[in-house]
Amino acid sequence: MVKPFDKMEVEITTEEKILIAARKVFIEKGWDGARMQEIADNAGINKALLHYYFRNKEQLFKRVFAGIVSKLIPNLNTIIQSEQPIFEKIQAFIDAYLDFLLANQELPLFVANELSRNANLIVGAFEENGLKPMIGKMVMEIFQAIENKQIRPINPAHLLMNIVSMCVFPFMGRSIFQKVLMQVPEEMYQELLKQRKKEIYEMVYHSIVL
Amino acid sequence: MVKPFDKMEVEITTEEKILIAARKVFIEKGWDGARMQEIADNAGINKALLHYYFRNKEQLFKRVFAGIVSKLIPNLNTIIQSEQPIFEKIQAFIDAYLDFLLANQELPLFVANELSRNANLIVGAFEENGLKPMIGKMVMEIFQAIENKQIRPINPAHLLMNIVSMCVFPFMGRSIFQKVLMQVPEEMYQELLKQRKKEIYEMVYHSIVL
DNA sequence: ATCATATTTAACCAAATGGTTAAACCTTTT
């Protein structure tokens, strides 16, 4: 049966409502801090219905977690796979990474946290999506760029570590940065974050260019 | 009364045993995941005794947290306050930071985590110790180094962010790095971490030297 | 209308958890 036009696109299934609520609560509170009741409240339903859709907390969590992981990696892999000169590729990588981070600021801390408490979470997430980050290709290209005298000799693993660190840490360690080290108000910190794309690329560029 | 010699230095008070156990469990499991029973077990006592020494979980946690924070900051402040040329100072900063991190690898994730879930934890820890990181002086000195044409023009806030990011992230985001991005075994990752002192300094040096 | 199926709810349950109590046990002082 066809639904009336004004009800068609707007509708969100209960399952979606639950996943949205669960995502929010899990990210905010972590596995240990998240409460099924709070998820139900956030989804506007009651606990029994929650268990009707997802048998238990673990199943719901895994579903949320897999959903999160599957969002970032394909994005980065396309860039890594692409054919462009090393400096352009690095810049594209930083750009894409920061776009994602700016739109999902609380994600890195959540992922690091859950991953460190449950190592095989990532295995499950990978298996479910069939995606893995292709870091090997990047390492190769850095080696080539060194041979071609495009950049100074540098250990590619550390260069990549440095780039990723500069991208992610201001988000993941936000509480430390903002409250402990810099002690700036929220809006100012957001302003800093927006400048990172440019600042990181310049840092990397100057540190490797010959 | 004086204790017999052979019992003097070795003895650990019950309070110390509790604090050591609590530190371990809190760091490992976080506030939400930590169980008073597990702390008691780890300290080799029972729950009632735990509550005799520390009235409740919160009090015990605050004590542990303050103890952790008070270990890093004085260390860094001495370096920041010291009078040495900019490059030496940066190197000393990286050295000291990495020494601390190598000896306390799980700390950054724990601190970031708890801080992001409870903002005023840090206020309490600061008040209790009267210590705050002196980042202002560092910013000034970077500005001066730019004026003196020692280093290229760069936003000091971002330079510091970059340095701290490269130092801390391989520890804080270890689960992401090791398991997701690099997929290397434990010993190899430890090897990488030990190389960071040199690698980070070289990265920073080349990125700002004129 | 009515039957079947999917959706939603209130009430309930067992286990875990932070915290309490009152009594027992040392160790030192008198």
Add this chain to the structure above:
DNA sequence: AAAAGGTTTAACCATTTGGTTAAATATGAT
């Protein structure tokens, strides 16, 4: 030896939490 103080324990309690059950309600098909 007995009083006093701090130290340690087993047993207990109230609340929270993940999860279940059985009944009620809506929705679409016959």
